[in-house]
Amino acid sequence: MAKPYLSLEFVDKSFERNGIRSEVLTQVSLGVQKGEYISIIGHSGCGKSTLLNIVAGLTQATSGVVFLDGEVVDSPGPERGVVFQNHSLLPWLTVYENVSLAVDKVFSRTKSAAQRHEWTMRNLDLVQMGHAKDKRPSEISGGMKQRVGIARALAMEPKVLLLDEPFGALDALTRAHLQDQVMQIHTELGNTVLMITHDVDEAVLLSDRIVMMTNGPSAKIGEVLDVPIARPRRRIELASDRTYLRCREAVLKFLYERHRFVEAAE
Amino acid sequence: MSVTKLKLNDDAAPARKAEIIALAREPRKARRYDLATLAGRVAGTVLPPLVTIALILLLWEVLCSSPTSSLPSPTRVLEESWELIVNPFYVGQGVDQGMFWHIFASLQRVAIGFTLAVIAGVALGALVGQSDWAMRGLDPVFQVLRTVPPLAWLPLSLAAFRDGSPSAIFVIFITAIWPIIINTAVGIRNIPTDYVNVARVLRLNPLEYFTKIMVPSAAPYIFTGLRIGIGLSWLAIVAAEMLIGGVGIGFFIWDAWNSSLISDIIVALVYVGLVGFLLDRCIAFLGRIVTRGTANA
Ligand SMILES: Nc1ncnc2c1ncn2[C@@H]1O[C@H](COP(=O)(O)OP(=O)(O)OP(=O)(O)O)[C@@H](O)[C@H]1O
Ligand SMILES: [Mg+2]
Numbered sequence: 001m002a003k004p005y006l007s008l009e010f011v012d013k014s015f016e017r018n019g020i021r022s023e024v025l026t027q028v029s030l031g032v033q034k035g036e037y038i039s040i041i042g043h044s045g046c047g048k049s050t051l052l053n054i055v056a057g058l059t060q061a062t063s064g065v066v067f068l069d070g071e072v073v074d075s076p077g078p079e080r081g082v083v084f085q086n087h088s089l090l091p092w093l094t095v096y097e098n099v100s101l102a103v104d105k106v107f108s109r110t111k112s113a114a115q116r117h118e119w120t121m122r123n124l125d126l127v128q129m130g131h132a133k134d135k136r137p138s139e140i141s142g143g144m145k146q147r148v149g150i151a152r153a154l155a156m157e158p159k160v161l162l163l164d165e166p167f168g169a170l171d172a173l174t175r176a177h178l179q180d181q182v183m184q185i186h187t188e189l190g191n192t193v194l195m196i197t198h199d200v201d202e203a204v205l206l207s208d209r210i211v212m213m214t215n216g217p218s219a220k221i222g223e224v225l226d227v228p229i230a231r232p233r234r235r236i237e238l239a240s241d242r243t244y245l246r247c248r249e250a251v252l253k254f255l256y257e258r259h260r261f262v263e264a265a266e
Numbered sequence: 267m268s269v270t271k272l273k274l275n276d277d278a279a280p281a282r283k284a285e286i287i288a289l290a291r292e293p294r295k296a297r298r299y300d301l302a303t304l305a306g307r308v309a310g311t312v313l314p315p316l317v318t319i320a321l322i323l324l325l326w327e328v329l330c331s332s333p334t335s336s337l338p339s340p341t342r343v344l345e346e347s348w349e350l351i352v353n354p355f356y357v358g359q360g361v362d363q364g365m366f367w368h369i370f371a372s373l374q375r376v377a378i379g380f381t382l383a384v385i386a387g388v389a390l391g392a393l394v395g396q397s398d399w400a401m402r403g404l405d406p407v408f409q410v411l412r413t414v415p416p417l418a419w420l421p422l423s424l425a426a427f428r429d430g431s432p433s434a435i436f437v438i439f440i441t442a443i444w445p446i447i448i449n450t451a452v453g454i455r456n457i458p459t460d461y462v463n464v465a466r467v468l469r470l471n472p473l474e475y476f477t478k479i480m481v482p483s484a485a486p487y488i489f490t491g492l493r494i495g496i497g498l499s500w501l502a503i504v505a506a507e508m509l510i511g512g513v514g515i516g517f518f519i520w521d522a523w524n525s526s527l528i529s530d531i532i533v534a535l536v537y538v539g540l541v542g543f544l545l546d547r548c549i550a551f552l553g554r555i556v557t558r559g560t561a562n563a
Contacts, residue, residue, distance in 0.1 A: 056463075056467065057466075058463050058466060058467070075466075076463070076467045076469070077467065077469055078468060078469065080467070081467070082463070082467050084460055084463065084464075086460065088460035088461065088463070088464055090461060090464065090478075090479070090482070092482040092483075092485070092557070092558075093482075101468070101478065102468055105468045105469070105470065105474075106468070136558075156467075156468075
């Protein structure tokens with residue numbers, strides 16, 4: 001098999017504070033093919049965000065390497081678009097300016113001003129936020145903010161899209177709506193996606209493969225589950241789909257039987 | 267759980283509509299509230315200070331009305347300084363100018379000194395906030411220097427500049443710069459990691475990072491520093507001008523004292539107070555406009 005598009009090889013991460021070392025991740029290895037949608041699921045505090053930040057280049061792994069498209073990842077860059085856990089739009093910029101900041105930076109040489117404007121609007125329209133382009137983040141809802149965050153990441157035309165619990169802070173209705181939108185975008189653009197989630201249904205609905213992490217400290221990949229459900233997927237039809245239910249059960253079993261969240265481990 | 271999800275799609279549209287209706291209602295309610303209480307609210311904000319001022323004037327009048335009193339009463343101030351009060355734009359010889367020109371001269375000095383302090387203060391604050399080494403090296407120096415009283419710098423700057431006006435400007439500069447540096451540094455230390463991460467993912471260069479992330483994010487803190495700084499500047503200019511002479515509100519007060527024109531001093535104090543108040547409000551207003559987005563983020 002050819003080398004995967006994105007590959008994590010024996011990634012370890014430990015934090016040191018006041019001379020006390022705490023192992024967060026041990027021996028995490030994972031290969032992701034181009035266009036794949038991968039979810040990472042695990043209990044709170046097991047190191048999911050840490051792992052994503054290592055792929056983003058925002059955090060340095062203690063040992064091990066990450067390759068993306070044949071190159072070593074050692075610093076953050078726009079070819080790895082990140083949607084952060086809490087939207088992190090810049091509150092002093094409008095929705096449009098938040099996205100155009102990224103577009104103007106990434107395509108400063110390759111696109112003209114008019115093309116950049118068009119590209120910014122195209123990405124806002126993709127997440128259906130074009131109508132609110134002149135609003136500030138404080139004037140729009142949580143779901144809308146998250147959509148703008150996704151538009152900003154998509155607008156960089158990243159090789160891999162990194163989503164850190166993109167729908168975590170949203171109510172169930174908004175969440176379902178956004179999941180459908182992300183699924184739609186993934187079908188249209190064929191992005192490679194790495195998404196962190198807490199939500200079993202979300203993981204099964206969206207992913208090609210689900211990476212299940214054991215509890216920290218020293219979390220590692222416990223199991224990787226293939227989700228052999230054909231796309232496009234519709235949540236209503238899936239609710240009674242045998243494969244869907246089996247996948248769901250497998251993840252639930254992993255999380256709540258074999259790797260129950262232990263409060264004392266915090 | 268999956269049962270709930272089944273319903274989600276059907277419910278999505280009505281749920282949204284309900285939201286929109288709720289939003290449309292609110293402004294209407296707010297407007298009615300405004301109309302009903304507008305007069306009351308205006309009275310509520312304007313009346314108390316007016317009453318307070320009236321009471322103070324009355325008390326002052328009573329206390330200073332005796333012929334032996336060493337300070338003039340409000341009516342005597344009006345009487346003695348009427349010329350000064352009604353001719354603010356009077357132009358005469360040397361320091362014999364209307365109040366407006368004295369205030370204008372002082373404001374000019376403050377404007378120059380304060381602007382220099384803002385430029386240097388934000389730059390140094392950014393340096394100290396950004397780099398641990400700059401912080402360790404410069405912070406102790408700043409902490410010591412900022413306790414030096416503004417006027418203590420005046421003889422030194424007179425020796426250096428050999429002229430009154432630049433010395434006064436330097437005193438303003440050195441007075442205003444400390445709170446600007448310190449607040450800017452705190453603001454920059456408090457930039458949320460998320461914003462820094464956004465900048466890192468976009469690979470912003472240092473200049474872009476400074477203008478697009480650092481300054482806007484730290485703006486509320488910077489403006490706190492600016493407000494403290496402008497207040498201190500106005501305090502310092504009056505004192506500095508008393509010593510350097512020439513046209514300016516500080517020397518005007520000193521000159522009035524030397525000529526025993528106590529009423530003129532009182533008029534000048536009213537001007538100083540009002541201008542100081544306006545300066546503070548201007549900066550606060552500017553700050554509110556600039557940090558419109560960040561304030562409630
Ligand atoms: N900068 C840091 N310094 C020290 N320890 C850290 C740091 N960042 C994270 N940790 C620790 O690493 C562990 C994993 O954190 P991480 O944020 O990756 O968890 P998570 O799986 O994303 O949790 P959640 O699902 O709640 O977001 C936690 O125990 C946390 O205390
Ligand atoms: Mg996390």
